[in-house]
Amino acid sequence: MSKQTIFSKQHIFSDMCSLDNKWKNNENIGDKSLETPRFWIPSSSHNSKAYTIISDNDIKVKEFDTKALTPVRQKESKKLQWAFASSVLNGADDDGKLRTLLVKLRDNTPDTSPFAFDWAKTYGREGISLDVEDVVHETIGGVGYILCGKVKMGGEPWKAFLLRTDNDGDIIAAPRFYPDTYSFKSVVPTHEGKGYIAVGQSAGTSQDTGRDAVYVSVDKDLNVLCTRETNGLFTQNNNQNFPVESGWNKVIQYSREIDGGKGYAMVGESILNYNTDCEKDKNYNVLVATLNVKCTVGYERMYGDKNRRVEERGLSIAEIFTGKVDLAITGNAKKWKKCNSKLLFDDILVFGLTSKGNVKWWRYYDVQKKRDFGTAIVLSASRKTILVAGETNTKYLGVNDKGTQDAFLLEVNKKNGKVKRFEVFGFEFGTNNGALEPGNLDLHLTRDRNAVIMGNTKTNAFGDQQSHNYPYLIERYETIEEFCVDTRKKVTKKTYKTRVEKVASEVQKLDSQKFDINVKKLEMRPKIQCKKVAIEAPSDSPSDSPTTSPSDSPTTSPSESPTSFPTGFPTDGPTTFLPTMSST
Numbered sequence: 001m002s003k004q005t006i007f008s009k010q011h012i013f014s015d016m017c018s019l020d021n022k023w024k025n026n027e028n029i030g031d032k033s034l035e036t037p038r039f040w041i042p043s044s045s046h047n048s049k050a051y052t053i054i055s056d057n058d059i060k061v062k063e064f065d066t067k068a069l070t071p072v073r074q075k076e077s078k079k080l081q082w083a084f085a086s087s088v089l090n091g092a093d094d095d096g097k098l099r100t101l102l103v104k105l106r107d108n109t110p111d112t113s114p115f116a117f118d119w120a121k122t123y124g125r126e127g128i129s130l131d132v133e134d135v136v137h138e139t140i141g142g143v144g145y146i147l148c149g150k151v152k153m154g155g156e157p158w159k160a161f162l163l164r165t166d167n168d169g170d171i172i173a174a175p176r177f178y179p180d181t182y183s184f185k186s187v188v189p190t191h192e193g194k195g196y197i198a199v200g201q202s203a204g205t206s207q208d209t210g211r212d213a214v215y216v217s218v219d220k221d222l223n224v225l226c227t228r229e230t231n232g233l234f235t236q237n238n239n240q241n242f243p244v245e246s247g248w249n250k251v252i253q254y255s256r257e258i259d260g261g262k263g264y265a266m267v268g269e270s271i272l273n274y275n276t277d278c279e280k281d282k283n284y285n286v287l288v289a290t291l292n293v294k295c296t297v298g299y300e301r302m303y304g305d306k307n308r309r310v311e312e313r314g315l316s317i318a319e320i321f322t323g324k325v326d327l328a329i330t331g332n333a334k335k336w337k338k339c340n341s342k343l344l345f346d347d348i349l350v351f352g353l354t355s356k357g358n359v360k361w362w363r364y365y366d367v368q369k370k371r372d373f374g375t376a377i378v379l380s381a382s383r384k385t386i387l388v389a390g391e392t393n394t395k396y397l398g399v400n401d402k403g404t405q406d407a408f409l410l411e412v413n414k415k416n417g418k419v420k421r422f423e424v425f426g427f428e429f430g431t432n433n434g435a436l437e438p439g440n441l442d443l444h445l446t447r448d449r450n451a452v453i454m455g456n457t458k459t460n461a462f463g464d465q466q467s468h469n470y471p472y473l474i475e476r477y478e479t480i481e482e483f484c485v486d487t488r489k490k491v492t493k494k495t496y497k498t499r500v501e502k503v504a505s506e507v508q509k510l511d512s513q514k515f516d517i518n519v520k521k522l523e524m525r526p527k528i529q530c531k532k533v534a535i536e537a538p539s540d541s542p543s544d545s546p547t548t549s550p551s552d553s554p555t556t557s558p559s560e561s562p563t564s565f566p567t568g569f570p571t572d573g574p575t576t577f578l579p580t581m582s583s584t
Helices: none
Strands: 038-042 051-053 063-073 080-089 099-105 117-124 128-137 145-153 159-165 176-178 181-189 195-202 213-219 224-230 244-258 261-272 283-291 297-305 311-322 325-336 343-353 359-365 372-379 385-394 404-413 419-426 442-445 451-459 468-476 482-486 498-502 505-508 518-521 575-577
Touching: 063 442, 063 451, 063 468, 080 128, 080 145, 080 468, 099 145, 117 128, 145 195, 159 195, 159 213, 181 213, 181 261, 195 261, 213 244, 213 261, 213 283, 224 283, 244 283, 244 297, 261 325, 283 325, 297 311, 311 343, 311 385, 325 359, 325 385, 343 385, 343 404, 372 442, 385 419, 385 442, 385 451, 404 451
Parallel strands: 063 128, 099 128, 128 181, 159 181, 181 244, 244 311, 283 311, 311 372, 343 372
Antiparallel strands: 038 482, 051 468, 063 080, 080 099, 099 117, 117 518, 128 145, 145 159, 145 181, 159 176, 181 195, 195 213, 195 244, 213 224, 224 505, 244 261, 261 283, 261 311, 283 297, 297 498, 311 325, 325 343, 325 372, 343 359, 372 385, 385 404, 404 419, 419 575, 442 451, 451 468
C-alpha cells in the first residue's frame, strides 16, 4: 500500500499538475511503473467561477433534458463561445408537448461572467412535440445552426427532423421531417460545406426486424441526396434470422478518402433479440461505419464479445490518427448474471480502430463496481491522449452511504488505452450530476484546448424546492494554479475474446416534407451561482500497470475502494474527486 500524498494550500505545485509534465515523479519505473492520476481542486480566483448551473430562474423552463453542446466560432474574435440544445417543457403554455430550446452563451470569462447568456429561443407549436438530439454551429457558409431530432404531430408516429437557423437562432427555411425515419441522433456539415450528414434510426418495418440504423445525406436545402440503412442482422448456421434493432448515435467528419472523397465515421449499436423482456437474453453490439457523401461505404462492422455474453454500446466516436489507430470509440459494456438483475459489471468502454476497421486495442474501465458509461470522446490538447466524458455512479458525492450519478473526465493513452487521469465532478452532495440518460453529456475543447463538459444535474436547489433537471457546464483548465491530490491505484487485467462481423445494408431514397413551427424568445434573468461544497479526497490504493494485447478486452476487477476521506480542503469551488478505479 503506497502512501497517499496530499498537497496542502501552502504548497501549490502548478508544474506537477500540468498535463505536459508527463507525470515526472513516476516515469521510467519499469514495465509496472506507477501511474499517478490526480484530481484538481480549483483555486478561488479561477476555477470556481468556471462552473455554471443554468436554472429555470435564468430561462422560464419547467424541465430540461439537455442533449448537445456546440462550439460557436467567432470570425471577429479568437474567443470561442458556446450554444446548447435541450428538449424542454415550459409549463402551462406548452400544452404538455416538448419544445426545442437553443441557448447561445458568450465566451467564458471566469473572473467576471462565466458562460453568460447571449440569447435563448424555443421552437414548437401547439399539438407538436419537437424533441432535439443534436446541434452544430458553423454550417453552410459559416452561418447559423443545424439541429436534428424527432417530431411527433398529433397521433402520427415519431419522425426525424432537421432544422436550420441563422446566427441569431431565427429559422432560415421551413424545417423538414422525413416520413420513413424515426429519429436523427446526430448531424454534421459536409466537408465541402454544401450539405449535411444526419444519422439515427429508420421507422422500422415490422416487429421482427425493428428499426435500422439510417445514414442520410442532404443538400443545403435539406433535400435528400441518398440514404443507407444498416440492420446489423446476422444469420445462424440454420439460416434462422433473429430479431434485431439498430441505430446510429454519433457521426463525425472523417479525413480518410472513400471512393475519391473525404468520408464520415459513425458509431451506434445493434440489439439482438431486442424485443425480449429479459435483458440477459438481449445482446448489444457496437456498430461502426465509414461512408462518403454519396453513401458509398468504406466499411461497416459490428463489434462485440465472441460468445455474445456481454452487451456493448457505442455512444460516441473521435478521429485521432496515431500510428495504426484512426478512430476511438466510447460507450458502455455490461454483463448480466440473471435475467434482469445482478449485473456482473457495467463499465466504461473505450477502444481504437485501424483505417480498415480492425480492433487495435479494446478496454473498459470500472469505478466501484457500479454503472459507468462514456458518452463523449475527443483528442486531448497534447494530441497524445484521449479525453472521455460520461457518467459514473459512486458514493464519493452521495449521502447516507447512497451513490449518486456524476460526470467524469477520463484521460487515456491514445495508443493503448492506459489510464492517465480520472476525475469526477459534482455540485452538491446527494444530487445526480451526470448525463441522467446515456448520451445526454457532451465534451468539447476550447481554442486554447481546455475541456468543456456539458451535463445534467437533478436538484431542488432552485425555486420551488422540487427536484428538476438543469443543464450545467464545466470548463476544466490545464494551466491555472491548482491543488493536487496524489493517489495510487491498482490496474488489473482480464479479457474476453472479441469478434468483428460485416453487416447488411442497402441504399434507398427517402422523401422529406416541410412543416411549420413557431419561434419564441425567452426572458433572461441573472445567473444563479452553483452551490459550494467541501472538497474531500479518496484514500490510497496500490498501483500496477500490466500490458495487454490489441485484441484483448478486460471483464472486470475493481481495485480496493477508499475507506476514509481526509478533510480540510477549501470550500470555495465545486466538488471534484479522483476515485479509485480499475481498467485494463
